[in-house]
Amino acid sequence: MVTAISYDPRQNLNVRKDQHGIVVVEEIEGLIKVCNNGHVERPPIVPNVPPVSLPDITSKDVIFHSPTNLWSRIYVPNTSRNKLPLLVYFHGGGFSVGSAAWKCYHDFLSTLASKIGVVVMSVNYRLAPENRLPAAYDDGFHAIMWLKNQAMVNSKEQYWWSSKCNFSNMFLSGDSAGANIAYHVSIRLNSNNNNNLKPLCLKGLILIQPFFGGESRTHSEKYSVQPSYSALNLSASDTYWRMALPVGSNRDHPWCRPRFNSNNNMKLPSVLICISEMDILKDRNLEMCSVLADAGVKVEKQVYKGVGHAFHILHNSPLSQPRTQDMMSHMKAFIHNQ
Template sequence: MESTKNEVEFELPSYFRAYKDGRVERLFDTDRVPPSTHSDTSVSSKDILISPETTVSARLFKPTTKPQPQKLPLLIYFHGGAFCYGSAFCATYHNHLTSLVAEANVIAVSVEYRLAPEHPVPVAYEDSWAALKWVASHRDGQGPEPWLNDCADLRRVFVAGDSAGGNIAHNMAVQAAVEPEDLAGMKLLGACLINPGFANKQGDFHELWRFVCPTTTGSDDPRINPAVDPRLSRLACSRVLVCVAENDGARDGGLFYYESLGKSGWGGVLEILDSPNEGHVFHLVNPTCENAVILLKKMASFLNQV
């Protein structure tokens, strides 16, 4: 009995471990930092509960350095972590969103979705879509959150995310095309996918996907292989930025996504940023390195295009 208790079902070394008896160990980004007003950037943050029923929540960020002549673009961000670890409330993402909001002068909603395996995919997508609908409820300036009512321009909305979060951002842009009535009054302008998690040209993907999504159909699942999705050409935004890194294991999937979207017939503007000599989500690991600064400035520029 004791031997089976400690038997590992699935593991991402140094990040995540799931045992066959149902226990889960999350080994990375498990810290929680409170919302605050950042002393260097004067970016303020606060936490909100989106859905009491599902516990979906978010951390909001707002620049406070100077009076704003008009409402600001709104970024909806989805953290990475292979669908099974990470948090909008950990120091890594709190610091990243603080820096991005300061650089880009935007409002940001960093979504805290539920994690697999306790909540297998598609729960992460369902929670993320609930967050988009919650944002859209502020379309007339009468929503539950004053920061969005007063400061956010819902005609200039962007989705973004890294790793699994990049995958989520794409899938939200697809769903926005399929169910536009849920987001009526909100205009999705662009999507920024940073080192996104997708199948590669051969349709291969890590066994991780089968672990977090037990109901997947395999390599023909459009959520992980957009090339087989007939809805790809309907992507509900006019600009997409794909960021890849030279030494990233997810690089081939990101390049294949870029290639597939370009061939799909989608009529928007497609950009790519390739960071040399860098690994997966390097900008979170070493946010002050030269390539991370370039990436941050590219994202800021992308969020401010009209």
């Protein structure tokens, strides 16, 4: 189905025509191609996989928002007899690509749920440019409200996972754009109008290489040496933001470059920020650590040496797997120490 897309040619440096005369207005090679007639192509660069039950993990897909037919994939460890923390996870992909069904996320979150002892809800949100921000933030908020309802009604349909879940011990997490979503959803949940989450209780945020930006370039954006097969470069980053932000906005928009101050951040729970040493986002992530701490938020940071963006799902470096194990250990300690 062709979807109408708002397009502002002033924002675009990549307009070109393909061999059929269709105007391609945005493209990240191998991931997404956007045409001005509303056609969007997302090549199947990563296979989608169904939920599967393993000896130590049960996973199933559930609808959490009927009006938009949004779903999530829930992972439950089979080995624990105790109620477990709840980790709500948002996948990366520049707000424009990716899925909770992508094999790389399914494998990572299956392992994560088993190794650190959590129930994981992996949220499949609407993608840009068909659904520009704040659509993904709205979807994240709907996911949390659905969880709140599940905690209150205790339905038989969801008993397979809800009975294992400690709803008063909830964490929001995600990588790259997903970490941006987790951050902005947490801000909305802690606003004056939405501060009553009971029986849910948000205990912390785990932001993995969070995707933020700005019009002015940081040192790591300009000069960092990217590992081979890096998941993010500066050109792709700019393209993602053009597709995701409201038409006519630039990268100083608060969804891209948040306005940190004590008034809107003091209520945030503890935050763990996971940073890749060779990521172009490194300086943005380090800055976020500093300004959140200055605003009174308890912040823990971990820097993973020798790896680039999305190392934990791409395994594109000999160091990826040991660094991923390190990150899972840090996530486990953070969750179980809150």
